[in-house]
Amino acid sequence: MLHQTKGIVLNRIQYGETSLIVHVYTEKFGRQAYMVKGSRSKKSKSKSNLFRPFFLLEMEVYHKEGKNIQSLKEVRLTETLNNLFFDIEKSTMVLFLTEVLSKVLREEEANQELFVFLYNCIRYLDLCEDSIQNFHLYFLTKLTRFLGFYPQLNWSDKYSVFDMDNGRFVEEVNSHAHCLGKQESETLYSLFNTSIDDLNEIKINSKELDLVLRGVLNFYALQSQGFSSLKSLAVIRELFE
Incomplete structure (x- = not known):
């Protein structure tokens, strides 16, 4: 059956000589993989440019429950995000955050609130003219609410250290x-x-930024099964040294 849905590109991998498999977090179906045939051929090269990390898409897709790789009929950008890819800090941030999302977004079901959160964060990051030094920490802390391990915010002078095993201050x-x-x-x-x-x-x-980031990622590793080391971690740590 043919459906229309918005989507957020997470990553893509080459398939064969001219095709791509694109992982997208969709508004209607959650995380899905789509085959994009011929997108890397000379005739369709511009089409492959639509599938960059964090691109916001309007999609027309064929969806079949239980199918590992879905089919894509039509796709276009919902809006142009120029700054994410021409600004070195923002493009590095995108690389890091999409790697995190690729590891933690596993469920193939819709979550409207999560989709809106991701969509709004991406637009904010693109448009922001202030420092984005803390943005990834904000993103990771707020994301825990949707992943099921938002901590107990009981910090006080007495309960002043964060227990990552139990998600509370002790x-x-x-x-x-x-x-x-x-x-x-x-x-x-x-x-x-x-x-x-x-x-x-x-x-x-x-x-302190580095210590807090390592702490947050350790919290993710303790709370999210299968959350492993990140290839892009060294890059983003170097960026804000």
């Missing part, structure tokens, strides 16, 4: 190997509580 005397330090825990609490408009009010130096 007393320093109860800290263990999977706890963040006090300063990083307070920063993490601020990130969970902030709005995107106030994100740059949180001041983080490069050393």
